[in-house]
Structure formats: structure tokens, C-alpha cells
Amino acid sequence: MVAGERRISIVVASENEGTQAAEIAVHWQEEEYYHAPPSFVEQANLKDPQIFERYSIEHFPDYYKEFGEMLDWYKPWDTLLDSSNPPFWRWFVGGELNASFNCVDRHLDACKNKAALYFVPEPEKEPIIALTYQELSVQVNELAAYFRDGLNLKRGDRVTIHMPMVLELAVTMLACARLGVIHSVVFGGFSAQACADRMVDSDSSVLVTMDGYWRDGKWLDHKEKADETVRAAGKAGHAVRAVLIFERYPGEYRSSFGLVENRDIIVNDILSQYTGERVEPEHMAADDTLFLMYTSGSTGKPKAAQHSTGGYLSYVTAMSKWILDIKPTDVYWCMADIGWITGHSFIVYGPLALGASSIIYEGVPSCPDAGRPWRVAKRLGVNIFHTSPTAIRSLRKLGPEEPAKYDYDFKLMVTVGEPIEPDVWRWYYNTVGKGNVAIVDTWWQTENGGFLCSTVPALAPMKPGSTGPGVPGIHPVIYDEDGNVVPPKSGKGGNICIRNPWPGLMMGIWGDPDRYIATYYQRYCKDPESKDWQDWPYFAGDGAMQAPDGYYRILGRIDDVINVAGHRLGTKEIESAVLEVKGVAEAAVIAAADAIKGVIPEIYVTLQPGVAPSDQLQRSVVDIIVRDIGPIARPRKVWLVPDLPKTRSGKIMRRVLASISNQKDPGDITSLANPEIVEAIRRTVSE
Ligand code: PRX
Numbered sequence: 001m002v003a004g005e006r007r008i009s010i011v012v013a014s015e016n017e018g019t020q021a022a023e024i025a026v027h028w029q030e031e032e033y034y035h036a037p038p039s040f041v042e043q044a045n046l047k048d049p050q051i052f053e054r055y056s057i058e059h060f061p062d063y064y065k066e067f068g069e070m071l072d073w074y075k076p077w078d079t080l081l082d083s084s085n086p087p088f089w090r091w092f093v094g095g096e097l098n099a100s101f102n103c104v105d106r107h108l109d110a111c112k113n114k115a116a117l118y119f120v121p122e123p124e125k126e127p128i129i130a131l132t133y134q135e136l137s138v139q140v141n142e143l144a145a146y147f148r149d150g151l152n153l154k155r156g157d158r159v160t161i162h163m164p165m166v167l168e169l170a171v172t173m174l175a176c177a178r179l180g181v182i183h184s185v186v187f188g189g190f191s192a193q194a195c196a197d198r199m200v201d202s203d204s205s206v207l208v209t210m211d212g213y214w215r216d217g218k219w220l221d222h223k224e225k226a227d228e229t230v231r232a233a234g235k236a237g238h239a240v241r242a243v244l245i246f247e248r249y250p251g252e253y254r255s256s257f258g259l260v261e262n263r264d265i266i267v268n269d270i271l272s273q274y275t276g277e278r279v280e281p282e283h284m285a286a287d288d289t290l291f292l293m294y295t296s297g298s299t300g301k302p303k304a305a306q307h308s309t310g311g312y313l314s315y316v317t318a319m320s321k322w323i324l325d326i327k328p329t330d331v332y333w334c335m336a337d338i339g340w341i342t343g344h345s346f347i348v349y350g351p352l353a354l355g356a357s358s359i360i361y362e363g364v365p366s367c368p369d370a371g372r373p374w375r376v377a378k379r380l381g382v383n384i385f386h387t388s389p390t391a392i393r394s395l396r397k398l399g400p401e402e403p404a405k406y407d408y409d410f411k412l413m414v415t416v417g418e419p420i421e422p423d424v425w426r427w428y429y430n431t432v433g434k435g436n437v438a439i440v441d442t443w444w445q446t447e448n449g450g451f452l453c454s455t456v457p458a459l460a461p462m463k464p465g466s467t468g469p470g471v472p473g474i475h476p477v478i479y480d481e482d483g484n485v486v487p488p489k490s491g492k493g494g495n496i497c498i499r500n501p502w503p504g505l506m507m508g509i510w511g512d513p514d515r516y517i518a519t520y521y522q523r524y525c526k527d528p529e530s531k532d533w534q535d536w537p538y539f540a541g542d543g544a545m546q547a548p549d550g551y552y553r554i555l556g557r558i559d560d561v562i563n564v565a566g567h568r569l570g571t572k573e574i575e576s577a578v579l580e581v582k583g584v585a586e587a588a589v590i591a592a593a594d595a596i597k598g599v600i601p602e603i604y605v606t607l608q609p610g611v612a613p614s615d616q617l618q619r620s621v622v623d624i625i626v627r628d629i630g631p632i633a634r635p636r637k638v639w640l641v642p643d644l645p646k647t648r649s650g651k652i653m654r655r656v657l658a659s660i661s662n663q664k665d666p667g668d669i670t671s672l673a674n675p676e677i678v679e680a681i682r683r684t685v686s687e
Contacts, residue, residue: 026493026555030547031422033461034429036438040411044458046322046472051456055472060500063473064091067314067503070321071353072106073097074283077310081501083533087521088508089501090287091311098281099290099313100178103352104140105281107133111328115357118331119167120376122214122363128380131167133355136174138276143175145277146270151206151242155180155282158204158292162195162229164188164213164222165362168246168267169338170348172208177290177309180282184292184304187339187567188213190630192228194302198294199229200238202304202510208244208267211255216364223255230263286310292510293341295446296570297519298560304510305341305447308503312449313349315504319450320350323440323471324384325412325457328355333377334386334414335365340567341446342416346386350450365391370399377408385432386414389424390565393596396427403432412438412457417566418598419554425464443467443554445540446568447520449504452476452540453552466551475499476552477537478544479524489548493555496544497524497537505538560654562591562599567632569601571654574635577628578603581620583611588644590658592636601635602661604644604681613640637661641684643677645669660685 041047048054055063061081068077068091077095104116112134119129131139147153159181163169169185176183184202186195199207209226212219223245230240243264247253250268259266284290290312292304320326324346332351336342338360351358359380365373365387373395377385392415395402413433415425420441429439438457444450453476455461455468462468470476478486478494486494509516522528523539530536543555557563560571571589578587586606591599603621607613618638625633645653648671659666660682669675 028422028465028553031464031466033463034439035461036457037436040325040438041458043411045325045327046456047458049459051459051472057475057500060473060475064314064503067318067473068092068095068310070317071097071102071310071314077286083501084531086531086533086536087501087517087525087538088513089505089533090507091308091503092286092314095286095310096283097286097310097313098178098284099309099349100140100144100174101281102313102317103174103177103349104133104137107328107355108137111355112137114328114355116352117167117170118357118359118380120359120361120380122217122361122367124368124372129167136171139171140174140178141278142271142274142276143171143267144178144279145274146267147175147181148179148279150270150273153179153181153206155284155288156182157206158182158184158202159206159208160195160199160202160204161185161208162188162190162222162225163208163210163246164215164220165337165360166210166213166246166248167360168210170360173291173338173344173348178279178281180284180288182289182291184294185339185344186294187337187630188222189337189339189632191627192225193232193628194630195225195229196232196236196238197302198304199233199240200236201294201301202292203238205239205241206244207240207242208246210246210248211253213248214363216367219254221255221257223257227257227260284309287507289507291344293344293446295341296561296568296573298570298572302570302573303512303515303519305506306508306510307449308507311503311505311507313353315450315502316345316350317353319471319504320346320354320356322456323442323451323454324350324386324414325438326351326354326356326384330384331357331359331380331382332384332386333359333361333380333382335361335373335391336386336388336416341449342386345450365395366398369402370395371402371405374403374406374408377410378406382408383410384412384414385410386416388417388566389415389420390418390597392420392424392428392432396424396431397596400427400431403434410434410437412440414440414442416442416444418563419556420465422464429462429464438462441467443542443552447506448502449506452498453554455551463549463551466547466553469550469552470498473500473502476544476546478546479537483524483526489546489550491545491547493543493545495523495539495558496542496552496554497539499534499537501533501536501538562589562601564591564600564632565597569629569633571601573629574601574603574625574633577624578605578621580628581617581624583607583617584621586644586652587621588652588654588657589635590654590661592658592661594636601633602637602639603635604639604641604657606641606643639681639684641677641681643674643680645675645677645681646673647671648673657681
């Protein structure tokens with residue numbers, strides 16, 4: 001079906017001085033449907049055509065019992081949903097379980113000798129390691145024993161994990177979960193400063209790291225970051241009592257940074273004292289915190305989404321089963337990093353809860369060449385493949401013919417993290433999927449635990465560039481700026497919200513309940529006193545439109561968040577780093593379109609009086625961003641300009657700057673306090 005071109009009226013963020021990222025997918029046309037092959041449909045986990053009727057809003061919240069029943073519980077729950085204190089929802093109240101038991105122990109009887117995890121090292125000559133469920137159990141137990149007896153860690157404590165993509169990362173998470181210790185994994189590519197900020201915020205005094213790892217053909221000495229993290233945390237008055245270091249090559253310490261006495265411990269050595277130890281999993285309440293995951297928001301400080309044990313685990317298990325169609329016999333590869341929510345939910349917790357084999361790949365997909373992912377897929381017999389539009393764009397650019405050279409066989413492929421251009425989608429389908437595969441375009445966020453919108457692969461056709469309807473149980477709605485519901489299926493843009501709570505939704509923001517309400521609920525809650533969940537739609541912060549067929553198209557962030565290669569960065573976070581550079585007066589970050597990464601930051605900077613523009617200053621701006629945040633935030637350009645466009649009340653109009661960087665019409669600028677600056681900046685940029 002070609003619905004033809006339609007005018008999409010976009011009202012999101014019209015008055016916002018922000019980045020106007022919510023314009024990405026506005027201009028795409030409606031596309032034809034593609035159908036999953038009958039061979040897929042036949043074997044699918046979810047093919048009950050009544051599912052949406054069973055999961056209609058009238059049956060909320062009862063349908064979520066089925067999610068809870070996918071797990072093993074020590075004690076059944078008494079109350080499925082306690083919604084008496086909106087918007088702090090409590091799921092499976094009274095129930096007790098353990099995430100490590102559900103991801104490890106419960107599979108031992110049936111399949112202890114199958115691979116739970118594969119480690120694929122970046123250097124291709126190094127052997128792939130298969131960790132069986134039995135061996136995973138041994139390693140998780142021994143590490144948990146050390147945590148408990150050697151470090152005195154106990155339920156409720158926080159541990160920060162700053163590691164590359166290695167087996168030990170998943171083992172550490174599961175060892176924490178076994179004891180009820182809350183893990184906070186910081187993306188390995190983040191800077192020491194970012195890691196320290198997160199340790200301070202979560203009041204965590206133990207850091208788990210690795211000596212080094214391979215990335216893009218280079219050995220990165222990671223221990224250096226641990227030393228810097230401890231220093232930076234110390235400056236903020238926070239003591240780190242132990243740094244646990246795994247060796248990438250056990251028995252060989254390969255960092256050039258020495259060990260600090262009474263603080264640094266080589267985990268591989270100490271574990272020999274715990275050989276064969278077993279740790280009884282803690283019986284955790286369903287709403288005990290399983291982990292913290294930091295993400296960027298509109299204000300400068302990253303916030304920690306606090307995810308529950310029972311609600312989160314049941315949600316990711318159900319989504320892995322129904323949307324990713326994972327079965328215990330599948331070999332599943334998600335190329336995300338475990339340092340992001342996708343990796344938590346869909347490399348570690350979801351696939352392991354289902355007893356599947358999940359792959360952890362150390363490095364960049366195109367190392368040593370763009371054929372690497374397809375060689376891994378063939379060798380390990382991967383049949384479910386999960387990645388981001390940025391990775392797909394990059395693999396298409398570097399090796400458009402590579403997939404054809406390898407005869408792997410995918411049944412399902414996933415895209416996540418950013419809008420995917422229909423053209424890129426088609427390459428994914430035809431070339432990577434060889435035209436014989438189901439694809440799901442999953443829309444969701446760190447805060448959500450698991451998917452919000454997607455097609456159910458055996459039940460609904462795919463449409464390039466659109467995510468799909470709400471997944472079973474999720475009931476989206478689009479509001480306009482004034483809080484009116486945008487007519488469903490009207491093709492009109494607005495702000496997407498979710499009408500109902502769901503078990504995977506975070507319980508709150510760590511230590512900041514007010515920010516949780518202000519960020520996700522204030523905007524569209526008409527009665528803050530209401531005790532009725534129906535008055536509390538969840539505000540996602542994305543622009544979206546719904547086509548007549550009920551599929552949503554996500555248009556991008558409407559707040560001051562930019563999504564670089566599927567990674568969320570707060571513009572304020574970057575700007576506050578830039579303001580540390582001596583001589584800088586003001587800074588504004590905008591999202592500039594990029595053929596591979598979707599968008600990439602560009603920075604506009606004004607200097608203090610008497611400070612002369614220089615290349616050195618531009619370099620300092622780049623360096624400080626990489627130092628404070630990490631290389632993912634590295635700007636493409638730093639523009640030193642005489643002034644920034646401002647409203648009469650003094651707000652910087654980033655939208656105008658974004659239009660200059662993206663060679664678009666800035667629209668009406670007459671209401672600016674300094675409209676003449678726009679032309680001056682445009683000249684600087686086009687020189
Ligand atoms: O703007 C949406 C975009 O990524 C944001 C969430 O980022 P993060 O919390 O880092 O989680 C990423 C992985 C779930 C959303 O607000 N986004 C995510 N998935 C999609 C998407 N945009 C379009 N299509 C998607 N499938």
C-alpha cells in the first residue's frame with residue numbers, strides 16, 4: 001500500500017528555543033508494507049490475533065499478570081499494581097524474586113551445558129569464548145561470594161561498573177543482582193569525570209573496571225580512567241574505597257598504571273579464594289531496585305533511572321519473547337553496548353531470563369573490515385540480530401556488498417535508538433536480511449525498561465520509517481502543546497505520551513522524586529491531586545505522529561536532548577563543560593544532520609571581552625568536551641561567533657543556530673532581540 005504523500009502538520013516545540021531535533025522524520029513519505037516470511041510467522045512466540053483485545057485498556061492492569069508469570073517467584077505477589085500514590089507505581093507488590101536466579105539458576109536443570117553468553121574479542125585471531133549456563137553460575141556465585149565476604153557488600157548498596165564489552169561485565173551485574181546490590185553501569189567510553197559524577201550521585205564506594213581492552217584495532221588502557229575517577233570523586237568529597245580490576249587477559253596485568261595499595265584489587269587473583277563458593281540468592285521484593293542507569297535530560301546533571309527487580313525483569317522478559325521472538329534455541333546478537341539500557345535489557349536480562357544464547361562483542365562492528373559482523377553471524381549461527389540505524393548506515397557505507405558474501409540466516413532483525421530513514425531500512429531488509437526476514441523498529445527509552453512501540457512481528461506488517469503501534473499493553477496518545485488530544489490516526493504531529501503505567505517503567509529518579517514528576521508527568525497531568533492513574537499520562541519527550549493505519553512515526557526529541565548515533569546527550573551538559581574553558585562567555589549546542597550518526601553536535605561560542613578567537617581556543621573546547629563527557633560528544637565544529645541570537649528575554653535561540661548549521665531557513669527572526677546577528681553568523685559558517 002502506498003498511502004501517498006500527506007501533509008503532516010507539526011506543532012511540537014513550536015515555541016521552544018531548543019534544538020528542534022523533532023524534525024527528523026517529518027518529511028518522509030508513507031511507505032509500502034513488507035510482510036514477514038511465512039516461515040517466521042509459523043514459528044513465532046506470539047501469534048494470537050486476539051492479543052490486542054486481551055491487552056486493551058479496559059483490561060488494564062490485569063493483563064500484566066501474564067508478564068509476571070514468565071518469571072520464577074519465591075513468593076507470589078498479593079497486589080498486581082498499587083497505583084495509590086501516582087505517579088509512583090508499584091508492581092507485583094508483596095512478591096519476592098531474584099533476577100540472578102531467573103537469569104541463571106532456573107536454566108541449570110534443562111540446559112546447563114548450553115552457551116549463555118559468547119564473548120567475541122575484537123582481534124579476530126583471538127578465540128571466541130562460550131560461557132555455559134553452568135560456568136556462568138559458577139562465576140556469578142564466586143564473585144558474589146567475594147562481594148559479600150571480601151567487601152562486605154549487602155542488599156541496597158551501590159556498585160559502579162565502568163567496563164568494556166566483556167563477559168565479566170555481565171557476570172558482575174548478575175553477582176550484584178544475586179546479593180540485591182544495586183548496580184550502576186557507566187558506559188565504558190564515558191570519561192572519568194562522567195564516571196565520578198555518577199559515583200558521587202549514587203553514593204557508591206566500589207568501582208569495578210578492567211585493565212584495558214581493544215577498540216578499533218587499538219589497545220585502550222582503561223585503568224587510567226579508574227585512577228582519574230577516584231581523583232575526581234575525591235575532589236567532590238567522595239571516597240572510593242575499592243577499585244576492582246579484571247584483567248582482559250587473566251594472569252597478565254596489561255595497564256601501565258600501577259596498583260594503588262589498599263584500594264586496587266585484581267579480581268582474577270582474589271577469586272581463587274572463593275573457588276566453588278555458592279551464594280543463596282537474596283529474596284528481593286518486586287520493587288527493590290535492581291539497577292540505576294544514568295541518562296541525559298534537559299538540565300545539566302544526568303539523572304539515574306531507578307529500575308525495579310520484578311516489574312523490570314518481567315517486562316524485558318515478555319518483550320524479548322514477544323517482540324524479539326527469542327527462544328531458548330536461538331543465538332541472539334545485539335550490537336549495543338551493555339553500558340546503555342538496550343544492552344541491559346536486551347543483551348543481559350531479557351535473553352538470559354529466556355535461557356537463550358546472547359553475544360557480547362568487544363569492539364567496533366567494522367573492525368577489521370565491514371564484513372566482520374556477517375562473519376560472526378555465520379560462525380556462531382546467529383539468527384536474531386539487533387542494532388541501531390547508525391551502525392546500519394556505517395556498515396552500508398563501508399561495505400555495501402559484504403552481507404552477500406556470507407550465508408548466515410536471520411529470522412528477525414531489530415532497529416532501535418533513532419529514526420531510521422526508509423532507504424536505510426530497505427538496505428537492512430534487502431541486503432542484510434536478504435529479503436527474507438522480519439524486522440522490528442522498536443521505540444523506547446532508558447526510563448522505560450523495554451519497548452513502547454513496535455510491530456508484533458508475526459501479526460502486523462512492517463513499514464519502513466515507522467515504529468508501529470503500541471506494543472501489547474501500551475496505549476499511546478498524542479497531545480498538542482495545549483494539552484488537547486491530537487485526533488488519533490490523523491497524521492498530525494504532537495507530543496507522544498503513554499496513557500497507562502507499565503511494569504518496565506522506572507520507579508523514579510534516584511534521590512530526586514520531584515524531578516521525576518516534573519520531567520515525565522507535570523506537562524500533561526491535569527490534576528496533580530488525582531489518585532487515578534488515568535490522569536497521569538507519561539510524557540516521553542518525543543514528537544510523533546500516527547498514520548491512519550495506527551502506526552506511529554517518531555519525529556525525535558522535543559527537549560534539549562540530542563541523540564547522537566542513538567546516544568542521548570543533554571545540550572546543557574555539553575554547554576556547561578564548554579563554559580569551563582577560559583575566555584568563553586557563552587555556548588550553545590545544536591544538532592547538525594550527519595549522514596552516518598543521524599545528528600552530531602556543533603557548538604556556537606562567544607568569547608569574553610578582550611579574548612581573541614584562536615584555533616587553540618577551538619581545540620580547548622573540543623578537548624574539554626571529550627574530557628568531561630567522552631568522545632561520543634565530540635563536536636563536528638566549534639564556531640567562534642560575535643554574539644548568539646537571543647529572544648528579548650535573553651534566551652538563546654538554538655533553533656536559529658540549528659537552521660544555520662543545517663542550511664535551512666531560520667524562519668521568522670524578527671522577534672529576536674538581535675536579528676542582525678543571524679546573517680553575521682551565517683557568513684562565518686559559510687566561509
Ligand atoms: O528520541 C527517541 C530515540 O531515543 C530516545 C531514547 O534514548 P535512550 O534513552 O538513550 O534509549 C535508547 C534506546 C532505547 C527516544 O526518546 N529513539 C529510541 N528508539 C527510537 C527512537 N527514535 C526513533 N525510532 C526509534 N525506534
